[in-house]
Amino acid sequence: MQKLLELKNLVKHYPIRGGIFRRQVNSVKAVDGIDLDIYKGECLGLVGESGCGKTTVSKTIVRLHDPTSGEIHFHKQNGSETVVTDISRISHNALKKSKIRGKLQMVFQDPTTSMDPRMLIKNVIAEPIKGLEKTSSRELESRIIELLNLVGLSKYHLLRYPHEFSGGQRQRIAVARAIATKPDFIVLDEPTSALDVSVQAQILNLLKKLQEEFNLTYLFVTHHLLVVKYISTRIAVMYLGKIVESAPTDRLFERPVHPYTNALLSGIPVPNVNYTPRPIILSGDVPSPIDPPPGCRFSTRCPFVKERCSAEIPKLKEIEPGHSVACHLASETEKLIADKYGSR
């Protein structure tokens, strides 16, 4: 498979300033060194609890935030050859000049704040097109109508304000805006969590359809595991600024290895009365990302914690092709969990 994006030891710390001279006294370690490859045409699910840094990762990839350190390699198809650019350092102007800006897009969580309330839908969708290329107004209009049709709206919606639409329709407009620049890669930051259940399915199906039609690559950020299972081909699980496990979706759901992944998956409220959940109840809460525990980040809540866990940071190791885990006990967790909670 062809890589589209490579994250190398990506770090994003938000400084906390204090004192009279506003010196940096500490930092929120939102993303603390992650390596991740995103392949062309896949939908990578990024899963984790609130505050684990998944949104920061996604916003850093599209350069809404500047990374503290690390590299983001973008593989851009230029005719038949592939040009690899490190986009973690270059300026926003250079990003625009090298035509990468429009290739990386994002759909936001809350459709009520993702559109300027004073703009007509026409202008909302025209904005990205006008920002990146020059088009005549007639061409622009037909492009906009084409985009609206793609997401299941029509030209009758052109001259309306965002507040006249329901949440689901607004999310459709946001999707239309994101694909307006013909992107390669779209970050979907919890695109359905603000929507109703019945509308959520519409948007998920729309996203699937568009992915096939335009050969898009998605990074689907969510905390909703059933949604991510439905749409993703591969899943990466984050905990407190680090990736703890990544594997193809089916494999991850069948044989999760990391204790955190196990707990996460066992706690899914499945809408099926015949399924008896046996949740692994973790004690305590996620530690603060300001002072993460030394060693394995999960060591404070892990039911199988060993001395080594709180001393040494486990590396993300591939235990089988495509399945990587960051856990010192990776080889024995299955047995440990079966012993403690019964086999699943």
Place this chain on the structure above:
Amino acid sequence: MAKVIEIKDVNTNFYTYEGIIKALDSVSLTIDHGSTFGLVGESGCGKSVTARSIMRIVQEPGKIESGKILFYPDPNKNGEGVDLLQKPESYMRDLRGDKISMIFQEPNSALNPIFTIGFQISESLLFHRKKELCQSVVDDLGKTGNGLFIPLSALLKKIYEIGARNPEALLLGLFSRIPILKRWDRLLKKKALNRSIELIDDLGIPNPQEVVKLYPHNLSGGMKQRVVIAIALACHPVLLIADEATSNLDVTIQAQILNLLKELKKKEISSVLLITHDLGVVAHTCDRVGVMYAGQLCEVADVRDIFENPRHPYTSALLGSVPKLLQKKTLQSIEGNVPNLVNPPEGCRFHPRCQYKTDICSEKAPPMEEVGTNHSVACYHHLSG
């Protein structure tokens, strides 16, 4: 089984400047003692308004127009219920947080940031259980060796005896205004704080003695939600209403809280009204389920029937649109959008999105019909079992 609450044809409207929003349209349902009733639906379907109508805390500009909300506090005496809509506000004030309590979605706004956790839990106890607390202080004072100067102890005992007889006694109110005497209730507050410590200890919060001295911002989201639950349970309510109590929490924390609610259900709480949009939560915590759509109740049944044998087209479509663990097919989606309740569709409010609709659906709202054991549906074309 004995009923705990019975809602009959309740209509609640909101008078906004865009028009009248008919948030509840003749909703009727019954919750039994000892059961967990799940109310599911999409946002704006009226599930929260139902809960707020029961508590009579519908916010402005909302108003409960008509209907009956009958409350049967005692499972053994199933006589006439108390119609909460006919009672004065003072009655409701005594009831809220005592016989019926409620947990809200957002623990941050449910707790007051300027008071300690202990104060906020004991506040409820002091309001509803003053008499009982006074009595137990009297009992404590009666014991020898309580460490107090004997005449003082006798005086305090006298005061608390008054409190135990009538907590609103004029004399006590007078005492509270006199500089030195106003500290008479110190022992009472101490007692309430001790109760609070016991309460949060039961909820599995580590170091309860320390936690009661903390402020809400010192606690994490899951902890705060536990404290909110502790406040709700302080007076052992007959009915606990949980309005999206776990929706804002993370998966692992949600698992903790749901587990806690289940444990509590076994020993502490009589019945629960669980309001949620998450069908997964419903499947594993509820006994009976009511499905709401656009201010109307469409289907009420036992949880197994709802999931395995849904009879209302909306319930069935809703279940089809939720991703499953073993989802292989494309998700079924319900076309269209939730209607605006200022101008709801005539007749059955689901008919514009329904694939089985006929002419009658848009003319008259379908009545609730019994279609199986404990299974009622409001639909002319309910799916066969």
Place this chain on the structure above:
Amino acid sequence: MLNNHPKLKELKFTASRIFKDPSAIIGFSLIAVFIVIAIGAPYFAPPKWESRPYIMPHKGFSRMPEPPSKEHILGTTSGQYDIYYGIIWGTRTAFRVGLVVVGFSLVIGVAVGTIAGYFGGIVDEIIMRLVDVVLALPYLVLVMAFIVALGKGLDNVILAIAVIQWRNYARVMRASILTLRDLDYVHASKLMGISHLKIMLTHIIPNGIFPVLVIGFMDIGSIVITASFLSFLGLGAPLGYADWGQMVAMARDHIIGPPGNPMQYWHAILIPGGVMILFVLAWNLIGDALRDAFDPKVRRT
């Protein structure tokens, strides 16, 4: 087609919201009257000297105000200046002072506040400390110092007030920008490669300007008072210039009439003062109404 354009509909909606409020109706009608007076000044009170219409005509130099008469409908004030003429042409002065000062300082304040709020960090720190310095100085003393340095005259009064007035707008603008700049639609625009300037002009300022506009509207009245006060002190308009403040100043020795008839000169002080109060009141009512109309919480969602 034009009738159904959504922008027009939105405007109509906002207008209907504004005019539901009785105080707004009073405010707008008062201002409408003042505008008519200002525009029609040459017809209501034909100037004596075409080239210098703002100079109030006066007959004689008696310091005693004369009561209303056929010749002087509203009487005369100290120095025999015609009050009616002064009121009419003074309306133009009031509008000029209020609108120019507020307009000028709004432009500076909005620009400074937007830049500080949008970029944040060190830019914000430097700009806002500068604003703090300006804020720390006493307002009137600063204005007076400016006028003393620049010289007397109405134009200098306008300049001096505007140079200080922007500080309030900068702060309010910055505060409203801070909440806007992290909204998703601003992020989305950044993702489209739109320049900072364009984002500020299309998304940030139109959405964040309303609180400042409301304050600006309310300030128009109070600035007229400040300018009047400076005229009262003799720092503003030259002697005989049609300015309400100066007219009040002229009557300051005649607030109370001679013993036995304390109300003898009431017209000299009450008429210019009353007009000034009405003018301030009108702008305050409009500001209030606009605040309610622009409040995002009551906007439709």
